[in-house]
Amino acid sequence: MQSKEIREKFLQFFEIKGHKRLRSSSLIPENDPTLFFTNAGMVQFKNVFLGQEKSPAPRATTSQKCMRVSGKHNDLENVGRTHRHHTFFEMLGNFSFGDYFKNEAIAFAWEFLTQVMKIDPKRLWISVFREDDEAALIWEKEIGIPVSKIVRLGEKDNFWSMGEEGPCGPCSEIHFDLGEKYSCGKPTCGVGCDCERFMEIWNLVFMQFDRKASGEMTPLPKPSVDTGMGLERLAAVVQGVYSNYSSDLFTPILQEIERRVGKTYGKDEKTDISIRVLADHIRACTFLIGDGVQPSNEGRGYVLRRIMRRAIRHGRLLGMREPFFYLLTDTVIKEMESAYPELNKHKRFIGSVIQAEETRFLETLEKGLEMIQQEIEAQRKAGSSCIPGEVVFKLYDTFGFPVDLVQNIAEEERFTVDMEGFELAMTGQRETGRRAWKGSGQERVGLVYQELAQRGLRSEFLGYEGLHAESKVVSLIRFGELAKEVKEGDEIQLITEKTPFYGESGGQVGDKGLISNAHFKMEVQDTQKPFGDLIVHSGRVKRGGLKTGEAVKLEVDRHHRSPTRLNHTATHLLHAALREILGDHVRQAGSLVAPDRLRFDFSHFEPVSEEDVERIESRVNEKIREDLPVQKIEMGYEEAMKTGAMALFGEKYGDRVRVLKIDDFSTELCGGTHVDRTGEIGFFKITQESSVAAGIRRIEAVTGPGALAYCRKLERGLKGLALQLKVGVEDLPQKVDRMTDQQKKLEKEISQLRQKLAAGGSGQNILDGMREKDGVKFLAVKSDVGDVKALRSFSDQVISKLGRGVALVGGVTEGKATLIVRVAKEITDKYKAGEIIKPLAALIGGSGGGRPDMAQAGGPQIEKLEEAMMSFYDSM
Numbered sequence: 001m002q003s004k005e006i007r008e009k010f011l012q013f014f015e016i017k018g019h020k021r022l023r024s025s026s027l028i029p030e031n032d033p034t035l036f037f038t039n040a041g042m043v044q045f046k047n048v049f050l051g052q053e054k055s056p057a058p059r060a061t062t063s064q065k066c067m068r069v070s071g072k073h074n075d076l077e078n079v080g081r082t083h084r085h086h087t088f089f090e091m092l093g094n095f096s097f098g099d100y101f102k103n104e105a106i107a108f109a110w111e112f113l114t115q116v117m118k119i120d121p122k123r124l125w126i127s128v129f130r131e132d133d134e135a136a137l138i139w140e141k142e143i144g145i146p147v148s149k150i151v152r153l154g155e156k157d158n159f160w161s162m163g164e165e166g167p168c169g170p171c172s173e174i175h176f177d178l179g180e181k182y183s184c185g186k187p188t189c190g191v192g193c194d195c196e197r198f199m200e201i202w203n204l205v206f207m208q209f210d211r212k213a214s215g216e217m218t219p220l221p222k223p224s225v226d227t228g229m230g231l232e233r234l235a236a237v238v239q240g241v242y243s244n245y246s247s248d249l250f251t252p253i254l255q256e257i258e259r260r261v262g263k264t265y266g267k268d269e270k271t272d273i274s275i276r277v278l279a280d281h282i283r284a285c286t287f288l289i290g291d292g293v294q295p296s297n298e299g300r301g302y303v304l305r306r307i308m309r310r311a312i313r314h315g316r317l318l319g320m321r322e323p324f325f326y327l328l329t330d331t332v333i334k335e336m337e338s339a340y341p342e343l344n345k346h347k348r349f350i351g352s353v354i355q356a357e358e359t360r361f362l363e364t365l366e367k368g369l370e371m372i373q374q375e376i377e378a379q380r381k382a383g384s385s386c387i388p389g390e391v392v393f394k395l396y397d398t399f400g401f402p403v404d405l406v407q408n409i410a411e412e413e414r415f416t417v418d419m420e421g422f423e424l425a426m427t428g429q430r431e432t433g434r435r436a437w438k439g440s441g442q443e444r445v446g447l448v449y450q451e452l453a454q455r456g457l458r459s460e461f462l463g464y465e466g467l468h469a470e471s472k473v474v475s476l477i478r479f480g481e482l483a484k485e486v487k488e489g490d491e492i493q494l495i496t497e498k499t500p501f502y503g504e505s506g507g508q509v510g511d512k513g514l515i516s517n518a519h520f521k522m523e524v525q526d527t528q529k530p531f532g533d534l535i536v537h538s539g540r541v542k543r544g545g546l547k548t549g550e551a552v553k554l555e556v557d558r559h560h561r562s563p564t565r566l567n568h569t570a571t572h573l574l575h576a577a578l579r580e581i582l583g584d585h586v587r588q589a590g591s592l593v594a595p596d597r598l599r600f601d602f603s604h605f606e607p608v609s610e611e612d613v614e615r616i617e618s619r620v621n622e623k624i625r626e627d628l629p630v631q632k633i634e635m636g637y638e639e640a641m642k643t644g645a646m647a648l649f650g651e652k653y654g655d656r657v658r659v660l661k662i663d664d665f666s667t668e669l670c671g672g673t674h675v676d677r678t679g680e681i682g683f684f685k686i687t688q689e690s691s692v693a694a695g696i697r698r699i700e701a702v703t704g705p706g707a708l709a710y711c712r713k714l715e716r717g718l719k720g721l722a723l724q725l726k727v728g729v730e731d732l733p734q735k736v737d738r739m740t741d742q743q744k745k746l747e748k749e750i751s752q753l754r755q756k757l758a759a760g761g762s763g764q765n766i767l768d769g770m771r772e773k774d775g776v777k778f779l780a781v782k783s784d785v786g787d788v789k790a791l792r793s794f795s796d797q798v799i800s801k802l803g804r805g806v807a808l809v810g811g812v813t814e815g816k817a818t819l820i821v822r823v824a825k826e827i828t829d830k831y832k833a834g835e836i837i838k839p840l841a842a843l844i845g846g847s848g849g850g851r852p853d854m855a856q857a858g859g860p861q862i863e864k865l866e867e868a869m870m871s872f873y874d875s876m
């Protein structure tokens with residue numbers, strides 16, 4: 001039975017049993033910021049089990065995409081070495097939300113495995129929690145399992161809990177006996193043994209209790225069921241193979257790898273490990289990128305990068321020097337798209353993300369691996385089996401070579417890594433960095449802020465409601481030190497209890513404005529939010545002086561803030577439009593919201609096409625014209641997540657957050673300042689689309705008056721051009737087309753003429769008028785080529801034809817008479833072009849000069865050209 005069929009039969013089986021079939025949720029948990037990746041089928045129902053969310057149905061079934069990359073048993077390093085560990089896997093599950101309980105859950109599982117999958121019941125074993133007599137009895141009495149095959153296990157194996165507190169309960173597991181052959185041979189060998197013989201295939205979790213912080217457990221009023229069965233293991237069992245990698249979930253990928261690397265699987269263990277690593281990792285990479293994760297140096301992106309780099313390194317172990325790993329995505333997608341249609345939608349994107357990382361990393365690898373190998377050889381000769389910390393540090397510091405990779409290589413070579421030495425080198429570098437910083441004013445100011453924030457100082461932000469406020473000065477900073485008093489001319493930082501000034505954050509620039517009282521005036525040039533809720537005004541004291549504790553009036557410059565608001569709200573509209581038009585993988589990677597423009601960086605792998613840019617621009621303008629209300633709602637973080645608000649990955653949010661909601665179009669967490677209705681934005685215009693880094697694009701845009709000014713500037717440019725070319729603006733394209741055509745025609749003509757000239761003018765021999773005296777030839781020849789450059793190249797031809805001699809070339813170029821004298825190199829000791837040309841130049845009313853072999857002159861008297869040329873022969 002094919003894995004596609006197994007997956008489908010599972011879902012069908014539970015549908016028939018009254019379960020609602022639901023789609024797999026994303027690998028990025030939507031409602032759980034504490035979790036890196038979805039690692040079980042129950043993740044998408046977590047809030048349902050916690051009673052915080054309504055269940056989608058009393059019973060549900062899914063085939064869930066899962067990732068497990070951390071934790072003891074799922075150490076990335078294990079993957080590929082064994083036949084059972086995976087980074088990415090699929091979990092088949094059935095769920096009861098306070099509906100059925102142990103009886104049905106056990107009966108369903110048994111029926112599915114023995115009747116639908118037709119697994120030999122003799123090979124199935126059962127484990128239950130030590131104290132769960134109920135489950136043990138069901139297995140024995142209802143199902144008819146011999147007591148000898150029902151094993152009672154402890155908390156570690158058969159008790160499940162969501163956390164310290166909350167739902168928990170016993171589990172029951174179904175194990176498959178792989179046979180004597182796989183036994184460790186110990187007399188105690190059985191279910192629960194660490195060896196390979198008994199393989200757990202299905203875990204049934206009975207959520208029965210609610211655990212309080214005190215540890216006390218009370219029965220849940222409506223107990224629930226959560227089950228999980230790895231499709232990879234089930235497929236191996238059903239298909240009668242020992243290794244998960246020999247099931248049809250992997251064989252097409254293995255075959256593709258064999259074909260690409262030119263090696264056969266199953267001949268040599270080292271090769272096999274690498275092939276399995278590639279097969280596992282390409283599935284993980286394909287699915288992760290498909291769900292919007294991109295390689296980076298932190299968070300989820302870092303996990304992805306580690307997986308990719310491990311795969312690439314194993315590719316290299318198989319002899320691959322060129323990028324090829326990315327090509328394997330096609331096979332994965334082909335095998336999986338029927339169950340996960342989202343993959344096909346991002347097919348090209350996924351391939352290009354992997355390809356880019358692969359190309360870059362192969363270069364790093366090449367340099368780094370060479371260094372490590374040399375080091376290992378050197379150490380071996382010296383009788384050591386340890387890679388020194390400084391070497392690891394150098395690799396890391398100069399090549400960005402990952403430390404865990406050094407550890408892997410060391411392990412393979414039976415070497416150790418001096419991690420202590422490495423840490424020491426790292427700390428040393430940090431220290432040096434710190435010392436270099438010390439003494440700079442920036443750093444001192446930073447320390448002051450930190451100190452103030454730690455003392456609990458914060459400023460209340462009033463700027464959502466208005467641009468004016470009165471407040472008390474709590475801190476003054478001058479020359480990077482706290483000051484009691486400041487005076488005229490000082491550059492200072494000023495902190496008040498309350499302020500309407502927005503401190504730079506979330507991409508939005510800080511406010512400018514005035515702070516004053518009867519004897520003090522300060523121009524605020526910038527407002528920052530360096531720590532927590534500390535808002536710091538920076539600027540120069542224009543007049544008077546000030547002491548801490550005094551009251552001041554704060555006024556935000558409306559000409560600065562107002563257009564910033566338009567740009568900020570427009571940024572949210574743009575983000576939503578990008579996701580709508582380009583796809584869900586679009587994630588904000590950075591932004592700048594200034595009064596005169598906005599800039600938005602986002603994950604996307606290829607340039608946004610001209611049409612898409614227009615579609616995005618149109619969509620944003622549509623939403624502006626709809627004049628939608630822009631709601632700002634303060635609420636708890638958890639609650640905000642439930643509304644589906646987009647939070648920026650990696651951004652830290654407090655318990656209370658502001659949700660910015662623009663109708664149903666956009667919901668994001670944002671503390672910035674915004675318009676009240678989208679109509680205020682007026683007009684949105686994209687000015688540029690470009691690339692920032694691999695996989696990150698940038699859109700720059702203007703809004704409102706800024707957009708109008710931008711369009712006017714373009715228009716003025718066009719009108720100026722039209723005037724110059726004497727056509728209407730709308731006829732410019734045709735005019736320019738015609739001009740380009742004409743230019744091409746002219747260029748062609750010129751080149752033909754040049755050829756003709758080279759061949760001896762219009763049929764006439766250019767040497768016709770040549771004279772000779774004492775073995776030196778003289779020639780004056782007129783040409784009607786139109787420009788000096790052409791005349792000069794004509795003179796080249798003349799002198800080369802003439803040989804040992806002196807030539808004068810003349811012509812009318814750009815309304816002037818032009819003369820060029822050329823002297824053959826070998827006679828420049830006797831004849832000097834610069835000398836010869838002088839009297840001739842005078843005749844045409846100009847002057848000239850040059851080198852001994854070539855000189856040029858120009859003059860206004862065109863009518864004297866002929867005369868000048870004739871006089872050449874006379875003077876020679």
Ligand SMILES: [Zn+2]
Binds near residue numbers: 184186189190196
């Ligand atoms: Zn054993």
Ligand SMILES: [Zn+2]
Binds near residue numbers: 506
């Ligand atoms: Zn925002």
